[in-house]
Amino acid sequence: MEVLDYDILVLGSGIAGLTSAIHASKLLGGSGKIAIISKLHLMRSHSIAAEGGISGVLYPSENGDTFDLHAYDTIKGSDYLADQDAVESLVASAPKEIRFFEHLGVPWSREPDGKITSRAFGGMSMKRTAFAADKTGFFMMRALYDTVLGLSNVERFHEHFATSLFVKNNKFIGLTCVDLATGAVKLFKGKTCIIATGGYSRTYGFTTTSHSATGDGTALAWEAGLPLKDMEFVQFHPTALVPNGILITEAARGEGGLLKNADDERFMQRYAPSVMELAPRDIVSRAIMTEISEGRGITQEGSGIEHVYLDLTQLGEEKLDEKLPMIKEMTIKSLGLDPSKEKIPVRPATHFTMGGIHTDIEGRVFSHDRKNRIENLWAAGECGCVSIHGANRLGSNSLSECAVWGRATGMAAAKYARVHEHGYSIGAKAMAALEEKRLERLTDRGKGNDPYAIRERLQSLMEEHMFVFRSKAGMEKARVGIARLKLQAKDVRIVDKGKVFNTNLRDALEIKNLLDLAAVSVKCAIERHESRGAHSRTDYKSRDDKRWLKHTIARKSRTGIDISYLPVVITKWQPKPREY
Amino acid sequence: MRETIRNAPLYAAMIGVPVLMMAELLSSLFYPPASAILVPLIIIGLFVFGFSAMREVYPKHAISIGTPYYFNGITKTTVEKKEPSVMKKNAKEVKLKLVRFNPSSKRMEANIYTIAVDRFTTVLDALLHIKEKEDSTLSMRYSCRMGICGSCGVVVNGKPCLACETNVLNSTGLSGIEVSPMHGNPLLKDLVNDFDDFFRRHIAVKPQLFREDKVAQYVADAEYPQTQKQVEAFLPYSYCIMCGLCLDACPVVNTNPDFIGPQALSQAQRYLADSRDQLGTERIKLVDSMEGIWGCEFAGSCSKVCPKGVDPATAIQLLKSEAVDRAIKYK
Numbered sequence: 020m021e022v023l024d025y026d027i028l029v030l031g032s033g034i035a036g037l038t039s040a041i042h043a044s045k046l047l048g049g050s051g052k053i054a055i056i057s058k059l060h061l062m063r064s065h066s067i068a069a070e071g072g073i074s075g076v077l078y079p080s081e082n083g084d085t086f087d088l089h090a091y092d093t094i095k096g097s098d099y100l101a102d103q104d105a106v107e108s109l110v111a112s113a114p115k116e117i118r119f120f121e122h123l124g125v126p127w128s129r130e131p132d133g134k135i136t137s138r139a140f141g142g143m144s145m146k147r148t149a150f151a152a153d154k155t156g157f158f159m160m161r162a163l164y165d166t167v168l169g170l171s172n173v174e175r176f177h178e179h180f181a182t183s184l185f186v187k188n189n190k191f192i193g194l195t196c197v198d199l200a201t202g203a204v205k206l207f208k209g210k211t212c213i214i215a216t217g218g219y220s221r222t223y224g225f226t227t228t229s230h231s232a233t234g235d236g237t238a239l240a241w242e243a244g245l246p247l248k249d250m251e252f253v254q255f256h257p258t259a260l261v262p263n264g265i266l267i268t269e270a271a272r273g274e275g276g277l278l279k280n281a282d283d284e285r286f287m288q289r290y291a292p293s294v295m296e297l298a299p300r301d302i303v304s305r306a307i308m309t310e311i312s313e314g315r316g317i318t319q320e321g322s323g324i325e326h327v328y329l330d331l332t333q334l335g336e337e338k339l340d341e342k343l344p345m346i347k348e349m350t351i352k353s354l355g356l357d358p359s360k361e362k363i364p365v366r367p368a369t370h371f372t373m374g375g376i377h378t379d380i381e382g383r384v385f386s387h388d389r390k391n392r393i394e395n396l397w398a399a400g401e402c403g404c405v406s407i408h409g410a411n412r413l414g415s416n417s418l419s420e421c422a423v424w425g426r427a428t429g430m431a432a433a434k435y436a437r438v439h440e441h442g443y444s445i446g447a448k449a450m451a452a453l454e455e456k457r458l459e460r461l462t463d464r465g466k467g468n469d470p471y472a473i474r475e476r477l478q479s480l481m482e483e484h485m486f487v488f489r490s491k492a493g494m495e496k497a498r499v500g501i502a503r504l505k506l507q508a509k510d511v512r513i514v515d516k517g518k519v520f521n522t523n524l525r526d527a528l529e530i531k532n533l534l535d536l537a538a539v540s541v542k543c544a545i546e547r548h549e550s551r552g553a554h555s556r557t558d559y560k561s562r563d564d565k566r567w568l569k570h571t572i573a574r575k576s577r578t579g580i581d582i583s584y585l586p587v588v589i590t591k592w593q594p595k596p597r598e599y
Numbered sequence: 600m601r602e603t604i605r606n607a608p609l610y611a612a613m614i615g616v617p618v619l620m621m622a623e624l625l626s627s628l629f630y631p632p633a634s635a636i637l638v639p640l641i642i643i644g645l646f647v648f649g650f651s652a653m654r655e656v657y658p659k660h661a662i663s664i665g666t667p668y669y670f671n672g673i674t675k676t677t678v679e680k681k682e683p684s685v686m687k688k689n690a691k692e693v694k695l696k697l698v699r700f701n702p703s704s705k706r707m708e709a710n711i712y713t714i715a716v717d718r719f720t721t722v723l724d725a726l727l728h729i730k731e732k733e734d735s736t737l738s739m740r741y742s743c744r745m746g747i748c749g750s751c752g753v754v755v756n757g758k759p760c761l762a763c764e765t766n767v768l769n770s771t772g773l774s775g776i777e778v779s780p781m782h783g784n785p786l787l788k789d790l791v792n793d794f795d796d797f798f799r800r801h802i803a804v805k806p807q808l809f810r811e812d813k814v815a816q817y818v819a820d821a822e823y824p825q826t827q828k829q830v831e832a833f834l835p836y837s838y839c840i841m842c843g844l845c846l847d848a849c850p851v852v853n854t855n856p857d858f859i860g861p862q863a864l865s866q867a868q869r870y871l872a873d874s875r876d877q878l879g880t881e882r883i884k885l886v887d888s889m890e891g892i893w894g895c896e897f898a899g900s901c902s903k904v905c906p907k908g909v910d911p912a913t914a915i916q917l918l919k920s921e922a923v924d925r926a927i928k929y930k
Contacts, residue, residue, distance in 0.1 A: 045817055060740075060794060062841055063748040119819035124808040124873065126830045126837055133824035157747055158837065162808075169807040177794075200787060229743040262719055265745045321717050349745060352764050353719065471731035514735040519702040520788040522730075522738045 020451060021205045025174075026051035026436040027429075028194065028209035030181055030236055032059070033066035034156065034418060035400025036215030037163035038425025039432070043213075044170045046433035053173045054207060056196060058180045058231065058525070062164040065217055065229040066400075066421065069156025070268035070345065072148035073120075073418035075113030077135055084145040086110045091592055093416060096142040096299045097409025098552035098562065099594040100249070100570070100587060105380050105405045107590065109416070109423055116422035117149050123162040126151050128342075138342075139273040140414045142299035142599075148415040153268050153345045155418065179205070180525050183454050184212075184239040185447055189386045191396040193447045194239070195454045199525065202518030204458060206451040208444050211395040211432040214240065214384070215425070218372035218401040220253070221529075222537040223486075224478035226369040227259050227266035236402045238532030240376045241539065244387045246574040248404040248585075250374035250536070251544035254412055254553050255487050257303035258329050259368030262322035265349055267329060267365055269414040272296040274342050277330045278307070279362065280315040286327075291599040298599045301411040301553040304367040308487045311366070319364055328362035335359065367487055371412055373553065374540070375404040377572055382428040389572055389583065395435055395442075397428035406570060406587075410552025462524055467512030470527040473504050473534070480504075481537055485544065490557045494545045501538045508534055542580045543571045564594050612648035619644060690715035693767055694775030695725055699737070700786040710734070711775075716767045722778060723751055723762040726790070739790035746906060749840035752847070753790055754779045759844040759904045783847035797843050800859050804867040804885055809878035829874040836869035836914050838907040845901035845911055851894055858894035859886065861901035861911035868914035871921065883922050892918045 026047065029040045032055050040055050047053065055061060076084050089110040094101050117135065121127055127135045127149055137146040151158040167173055179196040182204075186192065193208040219234025220226045241247055257278075258267040272278070278296050280286045290306040291298035298306075307327050310316055316325040331339065331346075336359040339347050343358075350356045350363055376398040377385045382405060384396045397403075400421040407420055480500045484493035508531055515523035549563040550556050569584040619641045626633035695712045712733060714725055723741055730737040740750040744763045751762040755770050756777055770776050784792040810816045845861040846852055852860040864886060871882050886892050892915050901911040 042817075059742055059748075059750065060841075063742050063750050065743065065748075067748050068743045068745060115819050118822045119817065121822045122808070122810070122816045122819050122875075124837075124870070124875070126834055127822075129825060129827045129830055131827065133826050135822060154747070154838075157840070161837070161839075165806040166808075168802050169805070200793070229748065231742045263744070321719065345747070352746065352766075353721070469735075471735070515738075517702065517736070517788070520738045520791050523735045 020448075020455060021203065022208065022448065022451075023054065023205060024208045024441070025054040026210050027053045027432045028207050028212040029053065029055045029215060030194065030212060031064070031215035031217060031400070031402070032057035032061040033064040033215060033217055033400060033421065034069075034159055034163065035066075035421040035425040035428075036064070036213065037061070037160070037167055038422055039213045039215060039397075039399055039429030040173055041163065041166055041170065042426045042429035043433040043436075044173050046430055047172060047436065049172065051172065051433070051436050054176055054209070055167065055173060056176045056179045056181060056207065058178060058199075058235065060177045061167070061175055062160060064160065065232050066156050067160045068227075068229060068266065069159070069418055070153045070266060071140065071270035071273070072138060072150030072155045072415045073113070073117055073159075073422065074140065074143065074148050074413070074415040075117045075419055076110065076147050077114050077117060077137065077149065082145060084147055087591075088144060089113075089147060092143050093407065093413055094409070094592050095597055096411055096413040097407075098411055098597055099564070099568065099592075100252075100406070100409030100551060102380070102406040102588040103590040103592060104588050105407050108380065109407050109419060112423040112426075113419040116419065116426065119426075120159055120162060120422065123166050125158045125162045128152065138270055139297060141269050141272065141297045141303065142294075142413040143415070148270070148273070150270065152341070153270055153343045159418065180528065181235060181239060182458065182528060183450075184243045185450050186243045186245065186386075186393060186396070187446060189391055189393050190442055191393055192442070192444045193451070195451045197458065197524070199520050199522070202521055204451070204455040206447060208441070208447055210436045210439055210441055212397070213428050213432055214376065214396070214398040214402055215400045216402045218375070219533060219536040220369045220372055222477065222533050222540065223253075223369035223481045224475070225259070225264045225482060227256050227264055228370065233529040233532055234372070234402065234536050235529065235532050236398070237375055238535045240384065240398070241535055241575060244575050245393070246377040246385055246387065246389050246572050247539055248374055248377040248406065248570050248572055249410075249543070250372075250540045250573055251547055251571060252373035252408075252410050252553050253369060253485070253540065254300055254371040254373060255304040255367040256370030257300055257307055257367050258365040259370075260350065260353065261319050261324050261326040261364040261366055263353055264368045265353065266370070267346055267363060268343070269300070271329060271331060271343055271346055274338065275334055277333070278303070279328045279330050280310045281317050281327075282315060284315075286310050286315070294599045299411055299413060300370070301555070302599065304487050304553075305555060307365075307367055317364065324366065326364040326366040329365045330362045331358040332360060332362065371408075371417060372401060373404070373408040373410065373412055374543075375402050378403045378405055380405060381431055382424045383431070387574060389574070389585075395432075395439070397432060399424040399428040410554060458524070461511070461527065462513045462516060462521070464510075464512060467510045468507045470508070470511050470523075470530045473508050473511070474530045477501065477504055477530075477534060477537055485541060488555055488557055489544060491545065494541055498538070498541045498545065501534060501541060505534050505538065539573050539580055543573055543582065546582050547571060562597075568594060609648065612644050616641060616644040616648060690717050691768065693771050695729075695767075696775060696777040697726075697729065697737075698777065698779035699789040700780060702788045718766075718768055720767045721763050722753065722755055722765045722767055722770070722776075725767050726762060726778065737790075738788045747840060749842035752781050752792075752842040752844050754781055754847070759847045761842060761844070761906045764906055781843060781847040783849075783853055784843065792843070794843065797841075797846060797862070800846075800863040801841065801866060803859060804863045804870075805878065805882065806866045806870060808870065808873065808876050810875075811877055823875045825874055832874070833869050833872035836865050836872065836909060839865060839869070839909050840907055842906065844904045844906065845909075848900040848904040850898050850900060851896050855894065857890045859891055861895075861915065864892060864895070864918060865909055865911035865914040868918050871918070880925050883918070883925055886918060887922045892922060
């Protein structure tokens with residue numbers, strides 16, 4: 020088996036991963052080597068699909084916007100579950116990160132005087148979302164990838180699928196990967212590791228995310244016994260294109276798009292009269308689902324999916340071409356529908372997972388005992404949960420999170436790697452050999468269950484019972500169903516016996532990850548007896564700050580899933596009723 | 600045994616033709632009139648031999664008619680007999696011919712599937728359907744399914760395109776739809792190309808923003824001012840998603856692999872036209888050669904296939920004129 024040794028391993032190549040690699044590379048200089056490992060080509064990670072923009076108060080003195088106001092909006096949006104110290108650090112660093120991306124080459128849309136311009140976003144009381152048309156994530160990813168190409172101490176491992184993470188005595192030792200091109204199992208040893216593998220929205224079928232958003236890093240951490248936080252909170256984006264779930268950015272509403280039901284009524288006036296379409300995503304999603312369930316939706320011909328309309332016709336062709344070119348391109352290409360002339364069919368779809376690996380404010384991962392930290396392991400971006408988003412993320416805060424914690428974790432890892440020697444890793448080789456055997460056995464098995472059928476059932480269970488509105492009975496059904504699927508997945512059949520680019524094996528491993536994460540998510544959701552942010556229960560309809568103003572921490576135990584709770588950090592803003 | 604029967608004409612001709620030729624030689628020496636009968640027989644024998652030999656190399660020759668020239672090597676075509684599983688209501692049946700590379704035999708193979716599609720089904724949906732329901736050994740790259748990650752470049756009916764952006768019904772003709780891998784890069788498996796060479800070309804043009812103020816670039820206290828007009832100068836070339844379709848369509852790079860190709864050159868133009876970049880003439884020098892901009896013959900196929908409207912062909916002509924301008928200035 021090939022054994023590779025690096026100072027810093029970056030697992031995942033989205034905006035968080037690449038940012039951390041760049042900053043670590045600068046700090047390490049010639050004294051250390053960094054490996055970026057991705058299951059895709061590095062520049063194709065799901066961050067590339069981010070559309071609307073990145074939040075940050077760029078010019079505080081000019082329009083009366085302040086860091087505190089940004090923080091308050093974020094905390095109110097999170098339904099007061101966000102850790103307020105983390106939010107303060109986010110809003111303070113975000114503007115600098117936007118400028119940093121500008122320095123790497125991102126073509127931010129500009130004001131006539133050369134300043135970076137901003138647009139309105141849901142839940143934000145000021146215009147503070149910088150953007151590059153509606154391809155913000157794409158431009159950030161390309162700038163990052165191109166910058167990484169120029170760094171001599173960074174090595175790139177395209178299409179390496181991580182299969183296990185080795186943590187021993189509260190220290191990260193290494194990880195194993197399958198090189199998809201050859202099928203070889205490799206052991207990566209590292210002084211430090213940054214996990215940046217994104218969310219697990221593919222536990223649902225109707226989702227805005229890439230096929231690759233399967234939360235692999237989060238699942239590996241879970242498998243290694245590390246605690247996960249707030250896994251019940253899954254964001255549903257209100258406007259996904261019907262029938263394929265492609266994201267129609269919130270910026271479409273920020274630029275003046277209207278939501279309408281079958282009666283051509285702007286129904287948001289009944290749900291959030293002061294901000295209308297620009298309410299936070301959980302509120303808009305609930306509004307749309309209510310409209311549909313009360314019979315004011317429209318059924319799409321062909322797919323049979325019920326939806327409402329997003330009306331962009333009043334924006335005019337010129338504004339669409341300038342501000343939302345990709346929306347236009349995609350609706351034309353996938354539905355043959357011109358948004359400047361017709362209304363777009365939309366409905367809520369899974370978009371973001373607020374929960375993830377339990378980390379402290381610097382992004383350092385907590386160990387199994389929930390008190391100590393793993394000193395050389397960090398998590399950044401959607402896969403981690405510093406807890407900025409709480410129970411519901413505000414649009415455009417995710418890119419800021421990736422940028423801010425990308426830099427923070429990269430710098431921290433580089434500082435650690437500079438002063439520490441390679442630790443003992445005698446066990447790593449033996450564990451990797453076992454892992455190689457396990458994968459071999461998995462591939463060689465002659466008969467078993469079809470992994471794709473398992474995934475299909477998982478996705479329909481999650482969509483039926485863990486969607487916008489949840490109930491005890493439904494979630495119990497999901498829990499039992501997923502437990503059954505997990506049993507089936509133990510005996511899964513890989514039809515492809517080849518070594519070269521075996522995506523059948525990769526899919527089976529991904530599906531196992533999805534099942535693990537879905538089970539944790541359902542369990543946490545059942546235990547939380549209240550409605551907060553994106554977690555909305557029909558049997559506990561209101562928020563209960565007395566009992567539930569706390570984070571859920573889940574960890575693997577011998578009997579299954581062990582749940583405990585952690586208080587929320589509150590600095591300046593006491594919880595208040597959340598009204599828009 | 601069946602092999603022997605199938606190849607009987609071949610064996611007959613292999614033995615028959617030399618025997619007849621020997622007879623012809625002998626008869627022309629001893630009894631000339633006999634050779635008049637033997638000559639046509641030899642000619643017929645040679646024809647039989649030729650056809651049988653051809654069948655050895657292209658067993659189902661008839662099926663590969665209509666495939667692009669580079670797939671003459673298809674050795675096996677199988678028709679999947681399975682009943683199509685209905686995906687949705689209002690579905691239509693479509694014949695999809697899938698050309699794929701078998702890494703163990705190093706040969707191209709073709710499978711024909713009958714699949715049910717509706718008006719929304721994309722080529723990627725169809726491929727995923729085949730992978731999940733009919734043949735799980737199929738490999739292809741895909742991720743975002745919204746035309747921005749650049750993973751799923753394939754060739755549909757002979758034209759390079761993104762599988763996720765190509766509608767099946769719109770691309771289906773009388774004989775169905777054909778999906779094959781890109782051929783500009785070596786193949787790994789099925790529809791998956793090896794992109795290493797493609798990435799090397801991209802890296803060669805130094806695709807980064809070069810700044811003198813290295814420290815300030817990272818500290819990022821203030822932005823580099825840029826007007827919307829200056830942004831628009833490089834914006835058209837910054838939409839590249841690195842899918843590799845332009846390289847696949849370029850006739851020059853496919854006949855002369857030393858030519859760096861349209862993708863890399865469009866990226867050279869993207870950074871050259873950016874007012875924030877300070878590499879300047881150095882950047883032009885990187886591509887000022889026969890393998891660089893001067894290798895382009897302006898066929899324009901790159902711009903025709905680009906799914907994001909990047910227009911590398913124009914980028915290269917702009918680079919040429921910039922190179923000439925600077926050469927005159929600095930002489």
